[in-house]
Amino acid sequence: MTCSAELLCVGNELLIGKTANTNATWLARRISSLGGSLNRVTTIGDDLREIRESTRIILARKPDFLITSGGLGPTFDDVTIKGLSQALRRRLKINKEALDQIRARYKEVFASRYFALTKFRAKMAAFPVGAKPLLNPVGTAPGMALRVGKTLIVCLPGVPSELRAIFSRHVAPIIKLKAGTGGYVSRSVSVRGIFESELAPLIDRVMKRYPEVYVKSHPRGGEGRAKSHIEMDFSYSGHDMEKGRQVVSDAIAQMMRHLSGRARVAEKQSA
């Protein structure tokens, strides 16, 4: 089985470069390591129309998962759920279970404080009809899950600790199950003293012989400079991990033979 995913990251701070999108990097790594395949990351601002239209475009591609980050909080510009509900043409309704979670959270943090259900707090519990809240163990705004056709939509808060906690607890197990026994093997080799354009035909030959191995080269440190090198990633993704490790290893060995005497293999590491 395969398991495809798209991310929709919402937040003006990402578009002005104030905040690096570490959530996307973290989710990408986690999804890959669970055997899933992340196909695309779309990053937009806190804009209702953008959220609505991006959601529609993504759902039309029918990924197994659409995971959103950001825009679940109590302030005026947290509009991810509203944009989503407009894209789906489902009305928003206070979700009782979500409201119970929010109330419990406030009581837990400030035991003595009276909980007033302001419109700003109620907002965090307003979900499209049919959605389920995902308990947030480290913050206030619950996550949300909603199945639409073959796609499971999952909305996560933008605060990294909260996003990670909810993903690990509620989403990772489903991706793992859906991806079946699939996985990802990757090893990197770093070479010096060769141009990427000289490496290109060698990569072609290795990939022709080992079609299951994907070889990607990354020039580092500025081509032709003293500290420059090229990092080559040899990767396999599929369902036979033992075979994966073997073909990756064989492909690296062939590349080493091609490079023999033509470049310095600076280091070799497993990832």
Added chain:
Amino acid sequence: MTCSAELLCVGNELLIGKTANTNATWLARRISSLGGSLNRVTTIGDDLREIRESTRIILARKPDFLITSGGLGPTFDDVTIKGLSQALRRRLKINKEALDQIRARYKEVFASRYFALTKFRAKMAAFPVGAKPLLNPVGTAPGMALRVGKTLIVCLPGVPSELRAIFSRHVAPIIKLKAGTGGYVSRSVSVRGIFESELAPLIDRVMKRYPEVYVKSHPRGGEGRAKSHIEMDFSYSGHDMEKGRQVVSDAIAQMMRHLSGRARVAEKQSA
């Protein structure tokens, strides 16, 4: 004048979380500081069909700039320019000026080495008809610029030092010119001892009074925890920088009055 931009970041390494998309963060910050407005970042893999279709979708939105990163090198999976040419239905042709730049670069780095124009090197000079190369001062693959309707398409290499050098030299001046005198003012205030849901109505009041100021809150460190605080960004983007600084300052002063006695203002910093 306004100046809108979209980024299309190409690279499998971004989708498996091997590499953080620092290019997107850097470009976002630069575009904002030049007075431009980045509306969206789309990140996809080294996939011809994805590049072609994403390019079409972005061009249909008619941004002033479409900036791509990655996929300009000599290897089989560097297919950004090819995908772009398919989206535009323009054929690829060896660009003489680009080829001269590539040849000069190889001669400069390895003065004694004979320059063979392999297909892997020629690939880096194959541009859609009508495109112009952008000299890469720190690497081999030239950037590319091509006007299509009102959109200027700019293709940059994925190696950060090369992307930054080409952007700063060739693209930044055009964005600055197009954005006119527009700019961006932002100041941050950090508060403790208050829930974001209590802050939300205060933000609403401040923004109603100062509609030109955008106030965004970011919970940090886990809500309700000992080290937790909420960072509030007060920003203005427009053409009257003096007025921008004034309204941001006034909006912060009003917020301080609202918060007086209700929260601890932990720090106050300018950005």
